[in-house]
Amino acid sequence: SSIMLxxxxxxxxxxxxxxxxxxxxxxxxxAFTDPAWHASxxxxxxxxxxPAAVTLISVGYNAMRSIGPALGGVIVASFGPxxxxxxxxxxxxxxxxxxxxxxxxGRSSPLPREPxxxxxxxxxxxxxxxxxxxAAIARGTLFGLTSISILALLPLVARDQLGGGPIVYGVxxxxxxxxxxxxxxxxxxxxxxxxxxxxxTLACISCAACCLALAFTPSIVVAxxxxxxxxxxxxxxxTGLDVSVQLSSPRxxxxxxxxxxxxxxxxxxxxxxxLWGVVAENYSLTLALESSAGALLLVAATGLLLPIRQWKxxxxxxLGFETPQLALDLKSRSGPIVVxxxxxxxxxxxxxxxxQMRERRRVQSRAGARHWNLQRDLQEPVHWTxxxxxxxxxxxxxxxxxxxxxxxxxDQRLRELHAGxxxxxxxxxxxxxxxxxxxxxxxxxxFFRR
Numbered sequence: 314s315s316i317m318l319x320x321x322x323x324x325x326x327x328x329x330x331x332x333x334x335x336x337x338x339x340x341x342x343x344a345f346t347d348p349a350w351h352a353s354x355x356x357x358x359x360x361x362x363x364p365a366a367v368t369l370i371s372v373g374y375n376a377m378r379s380i381g382p383a384l385g386g387v388i389v390a391s392f393g394p395x396x397x398x399x400x401x402x403x404x405x406x407x408x409x410x411x412x413x414x415x416x417x418x419g420r421s422s423p424l425p426r427e428p429x430x431x432x433x434x435x436x437x438x439x440x441x442x443x444x445x446x447x448a449a450i451a452r453g454t455l456f457g458l459t460s461i462s463i464l465a466l467l468p469l470v471a472r473d474q475l476g477g478g479p480i481v482y483g484v485x486x487x488x489x490x491x492x493x494x495x496x497x498x499x500x501x502x503x504x505x506x507x508x509x510x511x512x513x514t515l516a517c518i519s520c521a522a523c524c525l526a527l528a529f530t531p532s533i534v535v536a537x538x539x540x541x542x543x544x545x546x547x548x549x550x551x552t553g554l555d556v557s558v559q560l561s562s563p564r565x566x567x568x569x570x571x572x573x574x575x576x577x578x579x580x581x582x583x584x585x586x587x588l589w590g591v592v593a594e595n596y597s598l599t600l601a602l603e604s605s606a607g608a609l610l611l612v613a614a615t616g617l618l619l620p621i622r623q624w625k626x627x628x629x630x631x632l633g634f635e636t637p638q639l640a641l642d643l644k645s646r647s648g649p650i651v652v653x654x655x656x657x658x659x660x661x662x663x664x665x666x667x668x669q670m671r672e673r674r675r676v677q678s679r680a681g682a683r684h685w686n687l688q689r690d691l692q693e694p695v696h697w698t699x700x701x702x703x704x705x706x707x708x709x710x711x712x713x714x715x716x717x718x719x720x721x722x723x724d725q726r727l728r729e730l731h732a733g734x735x736x737x738x739x740x741x742x743x744x745x746x747x748x749x750x751x752x753x754x755x756x757x758x759x760f761f762r763r
Contacts, residue, residue, distance in 0.1 A: 314338035315405060319398040347374075348575055351559065352568035357415055365501075367556045372497030372548060380490035382464075386483035422565070424710055425645075435681060436569025442679035443570075445561040448619040450574050452513065453554045455612045457581030460520045460550075462589040462605035463489070463527070463543045469598050470527050470536065481533060488537035492544025500552060509553045510621045516546035516553075517613035521606040528602035554578075557621055563717050634713035637741070648705035651742040652682075656697045657732040666730050669723065670699070676720050677701055681712040695732070702744075709741075 318335040321327045354366045388397040427435070440446050467489075471482040496503075503512055523543030530536050554574070562570040585605075592601040658666045674685050682701035690696035703709040731737050 314342065315398070315402040319395070319402050322395050322398050344572075344575065344579065348568050348571035351555065351571050354559075355564055355567070367559050370555075372493075372500060372552055380486070380493070382486045384483075386479045386486060390479035390483065422714065424707065424714060427711070432569065436566055436573065438681075439562075439566045439679045440570050440573050442675050443561060445622055446558055446570055446574070448621055449554045449557045449561070450577050451619050452612070452615060452621065453551070453574060453578040454581035455615060456517065456550050456554075456609075457578045458585040458588070459605050459608040459612050460517075460543075460547060461582045461585040462602060463520065463523055463540070463547075465586040465589050466527075466593055466598060466601060467540075469593060473598060474527075474531065475533050475536060477533070484533065485536060485540055488540040489544035489547075492541035492546075493548040494544075495541070496545035496548040497552070500549070503549065509557065510616050512549050513553055513621055514613045514616050516549040517609050519543065519546035520550075521609035521613070524602045524606035524609065528599045528606070553621065563715065565715050634710065634716075636710065639741075641743075643706045643743070645707040646705050647743060648703065648708070649744045650703045650706055650709045651744060652701050652703070652709070653740040653742070654699040655738045655740070656699070656727065656730075657695050657737075658697050658730055659695065659732050662730045666697070666727070669726055669730065673699070673723055673727070676716075676723060677712070680715040680720070681708055706743075 314335045318327070318332065321331065351367065351370060354370065358366050385397050385401075388400065440450070467485055468482055471477045471485055475481055475485075507515075519542045523539045523546070526539035527536055530539070555571075558570055558574045559567055589601045589605055592604060656666070670687055674687075678685055678701075681703060683703060685699075685701040688698045688700060690698070703712055728736055
């Protein structure tokens with residue numbers, strides 16, 4: 314899209330709608346690329362380096378998103394739009410070169426790839442059952458909806474309020490970018506001094522202060538200083554949310570959770586751009602900026618309902634799984650598979666067991682378990698049975714390959730509650746319809762004891 318747009322501008326065949334259409338295509342490409350780019354960090358670097366690398370990528374991305382418009386405005390004002398589009402095209406070749414020279418060291422799954430629709434469904438289910446990721450998505454969507462007024466209305470501020478043109482706009486964006494860079498450089502120090510929740514709250518307040526300053530100041534100096542605060546708040550918030558999503562996601566699903574997060578956050582940015590533009594057009598620029606400042610203060614207060622937990626450098630890699638030996642020959646599509654895990658829980662440990670099982674249900678369900686339930690024996694109340702299903706044998710294998718060391722810690726806690734010398738017994742069965750015409754011994758369920 315960038316090459317085509319550059320060629321059309323060079324030939325003189327372009328208009329605002331055409332530029333908007335090709336920009337939309339470029340945005341679609343970025344929507345496909347960015348989550349995979351962020352998720353690939355774990356395949357390139359060692360585990361202990363991932364949090365710092367994710368922070369650096371997020372800082373660089375958001376800083377360049379701030380500096381890019383400023384640099385573009387200077388180039389357009391000095392050399393014209395053709396030079397700006399041509400230079401933008403060349404930047405894509407730099408990214409292609411970086412992809413070519415990177416050494417990917419990620420482990421490939423021993424299982425075949427999932428169908429696209431199944432992968433999307435599993436990613437959405439995991440996100441829906443992960444409180445930390447949902448909180449980050451909600452905060453990101455609301456922050457994008459409210460804070461984008463700074464960038465969306467900045468051309469109007471430069472033209473109508475400050476009486477400037479492209480150069481003034483470029484200076485204002487430079488102030489925004491300078492704040493972004495300063496926040497990026499000091500990000501690690503800020504993290505050590507304050508929690509991520511406190512940083513996000515302060516960042517929302519700084520963006521609200523920026524909006525209020527832009528709403529009333531006629532001075533380019535004051536506006537630039539205010540935009541420095543806004544740029545710092547912008548980068549601190551997006552960096553914290555990006556890292557929170559990535560560190561809360563196991564490797565098998567991190568690309569999908571980042572995609573969902575990026576899609577909803579970008580949707581908030583797009584909706585906010587339209588919303589504040591409508592308010593500015595129908596009422597006034599000042600009212601639009603004042604309203605967005607008030608909305609940002611409300612977003613800062615959402616931390617009371619949707620707090621962001623402190624980052625944890627926990628092990629989210631899959632542990633792998635040894636396929637059990639079965640008495641019957643199963644195909645990957647055979648199923649449904651019924652899994653039963655039997656526990657013996659003393660009466661004095663029942664409440665603690667139920668607390669652990671609530672977490673167990675969430676862990677198993679987000680990894681792919683269906684129809685999870687817990688049963689207690691009426692004749693021998695000490696016996697409890699955890700039951701769930703997977704649609705096929707391959708889905709059962711995927712579920713076990715998706716469990717991480719953090720999830721396995723829950724297994725260990727349950728084993729400590731279990732009474733008896735042997736560990737909890739796992740039984741596997743396959744459902745068969747009663748109307749099947751196969752031989753009786755083939756149509757009945759089978760069990761595997763582990």
